[in-house]
Amino acid sequence: KNQVEQSPQSLIILEGKNCTLQCNYTVSPFSNLRWYKQDTGRGPVSLTIMTFSENTKSNGRYTATLDADTKQSSLHITASQLSDSASYICVVTHGSSNTGKLIFGQGTTLQVKP
Amino acid sequence: DAGVIQSPRHEVTEMGQEVTLRCKPISGHDYLFWYRQTMMRGLELLIYFNNNVPIDDSGMPEDRFSAKMPNASFSTLKIQPSEPRDSAVYFCASSLTGGLSALNYGYTFGSGTRLTVV
Numbered sequence: 001k002n003q004v005e006q007s008p009q010s011l012i013i014l015e016g017k018n019c020t021l022q023c024n025y026t027v028s029p030f031s032n033l034r035w036y037k038q039d040t041g042r043g044p045v046s047l048t049i050m051t052f053s054e055n056t057k058s059n060g061r062y063t064a065t066l067d068a069d070t071k072q073s074s075l076h077i078t079a080s081q082l083s084d085s086a087s088y089i090c091v092v093t094h095g096s097s098n099t100g101k102l103i104f105g106q107g108t109t110l111q112v113k114p
Numbered sequence: 115d116a117g118v119i120q121s122p123r124h125e126v127t128e129m130g131q132e133v134t135l136r137c138k139p140i141s142g143h144d145y146l147f148w149y150r151q152t153m154m155r156g157l158e159l160l161i162y163f164n165n166n167v168p169i170d171d172s173g174m175p176e177d178r179f180s181a182k183m184p185n186a187s188f189s190t191l192k193i194q195p196s197e198p199r200d201s202a203v204y205f206c207a208s209s210l211t212g213g214l215s216a217l218n219y220g221y222t223f224g225s226g227t228r229l230t231v232v
Contacts, residue, residue: 043118043205043223044157089157101170102221104157 002027002094004105012111017080021108023073023090031096035064035075036089038107044089047075080112118224120206126230132194135227137206138187147221148181148191149205157205163189196231203228 004025013019025033032051036044048057048064050073056065061078077084090105119138127133139146147162161171166183174181178197183189193200207223 041225043207043225045223046221101159106156 002092002103004090004092004103006088006090006105006108008108009106010109010111012113013080015080015082015112015114019077019080019110021075021077021088021090021110023075023105025071025073025090025092025103025105027071027092027094027103029095030068030071031093033064033066033073033093034091034102035062035073036091038087038089040086047088077110080110082112082114085110085112118206118208118222120204120224120227122227123225124228124230126232127196129197129231130195131231132192133196133200133229133231135191135204135206135229137189137191137224139189139206139208140210140222141187143208143210143222144186145209146183146189147207147209148189149207149223150202151205151226152202160191193229196229198231201229201231 007022011019030052032049034049035047037047038044047059047062050057050064050066052068054066063076066073075088087107087109089107092103094101094103118140121136125133144165148160149157150160151157158173160173161181162169163183166186179193181191203226205223205226207221209221
């Protein structure tokens with residue numbers, strides 16, 4: 001079954017600290033993996049997109065890694081800010097990058113406290 | 115570009131009433147997607163269109179749900195009759211195909227319509 005599992009379900013950290021969110025998937029065939037940030041009351045916004053041949057991709061303080069062999073990805077947030085408080089959703093494309101279906105994880109809710 | 119525009123932002127309706135959600139995709143995008151998000155199930159794909167044609171509606175929960183895309187700049191998702199279990203946030207998203215274009219730009223989501231059926 002094609003699934004995307006994220007951990008932890010929720011996380012609370014202090015402002016300025018780093019954190020790492022995990023994503024494991026069993027999707028096959030797989031073409032790409034995305035991390036989205038969803039602020040409360042808003043739609044998801046893309047942070048990174050990686051194909052199966054990419055190991056890492058950065059977007060500012062966000063760095064995503066991908067191990068296609070073990071089917072694991074992580075999102076590392078450096079020097080967290082209050083504005084990082086949001087849900088982070090891992091999404092894997094099942095099939096081709098143009099027409100494949102997106103398989104969504106349940107998300108990790110991050111709360112950054114001052 | 116204003117992004118994907120959805121209306122209304124919030125909708126409260128009584129059980130049994132018809133509900134219509136609206137979406138304007140980003141100009142030039144040829145794929146349009148309707149998603150539903152709940153706490154229990156997360157984001158679920160309901161249906162998607164390519165060049166205004168429905169391609170996959172296997173995610174539509176029941177015959178009470180229908181979606182149309184009469185032209186490249188407008189789509190509707192209709193629920194008739196609505197039920198309390200339809201309460202959720204409904205997102206519309208669009209994307210641009212073309213190999214690397216789709217990969218680089220990914221999907222763009224609207225801000226969603228929060229539907230409450232009482």
